[in-house]
Amino acid sequence: MNQLRWSPNILIKDNAVDSFWKEHFAEEGRKLLFVLGKGFDVRMNFALSRLLNVRPDINLECILIEFDEGKTSSSLDYNPLVTENMEEFEKIMESRPIQVKKIKMKNKSGKRGRIVGDRNAADLIKSHSEIEDFTDIIVDISSLPRGIYFSLTGKILKLIDQNQQNQQNLFLTVAENVKIDSQIQETDLEEDLTYLYGFGGQIELEAEKEQPLIWFPILGEDKSAHIKKGADKIMEDKTRLHEICPVLPFPSKDPRRSDALLIEYHNLLFDSLDIEPQNIMYTTERDPFQTYIQLSDAVANYRESLKVLNGCKFALSTFSSKLISIGTLLVAYENPEFVGILNINSGGYQILDESEIKNLKQESELFVTWLTGSPYHQQSPKNSN
Structure with missing residues (x-):
């Protein structure tokens, strides 16, 4: 069997994350692009707030992905949670630069529209020139749908691999909480x-x-x-x-x-x-x-x-x-x-108990997977097509 690209690998688990961020971003010249989704999940700002709590001086820009699921999506029932998350997000970010990028999930309104969110996610970043100035990229998938973060992460990986002289650090972060996951159920399967x-x-x-x-x-x-x-x-x-x-x-x-x-x-x-x-x-x-x-x-x-x-x-x-x-x-x-x-794919979501997911938020554990950059730069990427 051929050597696997991510073996050995680096996974930073909850208790070690804060000290890792503090040390990693202490290095001079670091510039971070932080990508996250705008949504109702109470974990939307969990990773970002942890990072800025230990490194408030970080040179950071943010891409906030906003989804258009159509006027009939059940997710619209939870707009008050989205509003709460956005108020917290704006407070955390203060005056730091934010790009809002919108993704249309279907090619027409209504439940029978064709799913195009994954393709649109891959087009959010079209070329490496859009990310080349950043030494580090964090994609926080805590409030991103599967189809979005798979295609987006795949595109970023591909762009970094194609630029083989580049040693950008790419991290995926997720606030893991099985109890919250069980409270958020997918509805209206495509x-x-x-x-x-x-x-x-x-x-x-x-x-x-x-x-x-x-x-x-x-x-x-x-x-x-x-x-x-x-x-x-x-x-x-x-x-x-x-x-x-x-x-x-x-x-x-x-x-x-x-x-x-x-x-x-x-x-x-x-x-x-x-x-x-x-x-x-x-x-x-x-x-x-x-x-x-x-x-x-x-x-x-x-x-x-x-x-x-x-x-x-x-x-x-x-x-x-x-x-x-x-x-x-x-x-x-x-x-x-x-x-x-x-x-x-699902056309929307149902939360079983809104107050319960809020109570469970602080029980979430933060995981950081390190996919490209300094630990791996001596390895040749196996997928650079």
């Missing part, structure tokens, strides 16, 4: 499933459809509808061999979480989808790089086993935490010829 822009894995090319398709859905709570839609998409071509390998989070903060998920989805997985128990995989809940390594190993093993069938393709879907999803992003980015991201 009927037409697509592979994310920039992460197609060449899966739907006509010339590639004779290859078997392996699907790794990473499971989280209350995602039966997502799993069913994903499975229907994987199995829609009856002539194509396919296999489904559900991935459970273990070890996890709640040691019984994977058992609870198996109970929740038992009928769906083993009766409806007829999945063999040996196809169940596990990946650690709190280290995206380990998810990346474990999935990369599984991909490599399948490719070796299926050489006789002229290889195979892989689809990854994340129905679990954003922390785990970073690992799937890295696998797909490193293997663009045969690994794609199958995303199940």
Whole structure:
């Protein structure tokens, strides 16, 4: 197996983040671009406030991504939370420069519009010249939808890799809180499933459809509808061999979480989808790089086993935490010829208890994944197309 790009790697966990920021941004000449999403999630400003609390003197510019989900989106019901977040954001930023960039999520209004948010996210930064003056870039995915941060991060990685003399530091940050995640439920799932822009894995090319398709859905709570839609998409071509390998989070903060998920989805997985128990995989809940390594190993093993069938393709879907999803992003980015991201989009969200998510905010833990820059500059990027 070839050496993985992000092995070894650097993950900074909650208690160590503040001291890391304080030391890292003490170096003279650093200039930071901080990217985050405008939204109702109470964790929107969590990472930014932690950073500016320890480094109030930092040379920082911000890109604030604003989403247009259409006039019928259920997310509009939570505009008061957005207003609260924006008041906090403006207070934190004071007079620092802010660029507001708007993303249209559908190509027309209404529930039947075609999803274009991922493509528009990739176009937010069109060339490396737009980011070349920054020594550091932080993309905070805490309040960004999957489709947006996958395509945006993929684009930034690609631009940095193409400029191989550049040693820019790229970080992804996320305020992890499984309890808050469980309170925010996706609604109005889109009927037409697509592979994310920039992460197609060449899966739907006509010339590639004779290859078997392996699907790794990473499971989280209350995602039966997502799993069913994903499975229907994987199995829609009856002539194509396919296999489904559900991935459970273990070890996890709640040691019984994977058992609870198996109970929740038992009928769906083993009766409806007829999945063999040996196809169940596990990946650690709190280290995206380990998810990346474990999935990369599984991909490599399948490719070796299926050489006789002229290889195979892989689809990854994340129905679990954003922390785990970073690992799937890295696998797909490193293997663009045969690994794609199958995303199940939602038309809106429902919060079960607004007061509860506010109370849970301070229990969130901040994770920083370091993807490019000084620790890796002696390595040659494997994806620079």
